[in-house]
Amino acid sequence: MTEWTKHNLLDIQNLTKEEIELILNTAKSFKEVSSRDVKKVPALRGKTVALLFFENSTRTRVSFELAAKRLSADIISISASGSSLSKGESILDTAKNIEAMNVSAVVVRHSTSGVPKILAEHLEPSVINAGDGCRAHPTQALLDMFTIREKLGRIEAIEVGIVGDILHSRVARSNIWGLTKLGAKVTVCGPSTLMPVEVEKLGVKVSYDIDEVIKQSDVLMVLRIQKERQQDNFLPSIREYAKHFGINKERLKFAKKNLLIMHPGPTNRGVELSAEVADGEYSVILDQVTNGVAVRMAILYLLLGTKETIEEKQTL
């Protein structure tokens, strides 16, 4: 079995297929912990995890928080508003200050691509990327892959359609890396103005025909459409987007029977997904949220668990 050797989790691009599988397998055993009455194991007792969110987030931050708590780690959480982060202190200064408090890991989200990588180059504690710019959101991709594997039993050779604002999506980029590494066929679909140039070179097909993509897909990953994209003229209107790319019941008539509909949240109901579909039979959106905690537990555990704690876990 593969051994975990990495000190940081910065993106999916630099993980091997085996490492991805190790995370997913580890997450499987942690999912069981979350279903117990006492949802806590002592694996990371005495470790401190700092959550450093330079960009607003509720879902990802809470998921990390819960994951760390269920592993018995201590948590400090700093978000952009109301801290020195918004007062012009340099990113590195802030991170160095956190490091000086002897934390074991820094979970970082930032609106600029590359910031977690730069922090990892300068900090001793493990750095976990909780989303950087439009570049990477590795834990989201891992929880998506976990959910697909759980529901469909495999990832190899399945057809995945990623639909929406590909240009600005770190979720899309991380999933493209992960899914293609595990052998899935990925098609990206969305308005041409929101398609990054030369995206085919990442190993995906591009389609502008949502009905075609729905028909062929085993999994549809639907991305959030930001309202600002209309103001920036990327879209004529949100209404037009909803009509031409929105997923609704009517469109799903030609879908495969076991289709999974996923969304990283938060959803814009009535825009990229109709409410009916978001709550409907194909939707696994809430499973994603549940699995997110297990996957993040696995990541924290693999990065921070010592030899002793690993042995401890085996006797759980």
Place this chain on the structure above:
Amino acid sequence: MSLLIKNAKIVNADKEAQNLQDILIEKGVIIKIAPSINTTDVPILDIKGKRALPGLIDLHVHLREPGREDKETIESGSRAAVKGGFTTVFCMPNTNPVIDNCMIVESIIKEAKRVGLVNVVPIGAITRGLKGEELVDMFEMKQAGCFALSDDGKCVSNARVMKLALQYAQMAQILLIQHAEDHALAAEGVMHEGYYSTLLGLKPQPGLAETVMIARDIELAHYLKTRIHFAHVSLKRSVELIKIAKSQGIQVTAEACPHHFSLTDEAVKSFDTNLKVNPPLRSREDVEAIKQALKDGILDCISTDHAPHTPEDKEAGFDLAPFGMIGLETAVGLVCSELVQQKILSWPQVAQKMSQRSAEIMGLKTKGEIKEGMDGDLTVIDAEKEWEFKKEMIASKSKNSPFIGRKFKGCVEATICGGKIVYENQVV
């Protein structure tokens, strides 16, 4: 100042001398060039067969004074210039306050004289406060000492303002330099739009932002039958447009920067903000086209776009960090390594791109050539010497260079400005 340079291998834009010569400079002017000059009462510099080029001229530097003296001053910038082999630098007007009136022009020239290392020539703004709205008093700027005007860092976006500026500048006989960038198309992009911007998820700036503006200004120059100079040309397509313009007799000239012929957008993978420049680093195809255009003469000269920034400013992450890298002290190393050793440029072409043509574009009649009667500005280069660019050796106040740690072959050995030795390499 007087100086006798012994045993120089003189390189001019038209030829490289086969035999070694002595060069006698008196009162700052070259008065005699001969195989052997013997005189007793002047200091002697024996360069032992190394190449002597006409003093290098940089049409594009940012010296940050007044306003951001924490990044660079005229003094520290002058030191960086002489270390890089430059004897004349043209400094851009995006200072605070902006160089848009004669008083600031005069104060910069005065401070440069006090420092007394290189010729510093301020480039004035085209429009007041670089706002792109009202023209500066061009006659007065010229009288104060400007040879050219530019809204560098910003582009004169309004086509009517640019048309009127070109018309007026033609009458005032002052050169306009355009930083060609359509701001709407650039859309605050931080790197070149292409595979790597997709890969890295950084805000893309399409090459169109440069080419659309170059095309527009070529049309303006054509219509007005006047001239224009393009700063830091970075794209294959821009080169094609300039080539067409030149072939039709339109009076355009253009420069390229060392980083645009040495680095591609792939380098941004490191997220080193010292690689964030404007125009951004381009594709491999563009880099090759820039080299070829320098060789073919489509691009006239090499300038550095030396842009100092503090580490605090550069540490803000790729989106927020300011554009620019320092370039004065690596220009010769990069030209030697990337162009001369790769057989793209001959030594006379180096003298042309880094001195003669630059002088010609600016109308400096006594610079750009090693000849009797010309100014005593020379740059001595050891083409064989290997060296490493180390942070601690940087003379510029700022250290924002992606080339730190890089090894070069080809080194500035001495810089002579107006007959005065302003720099001598002490490293053996």
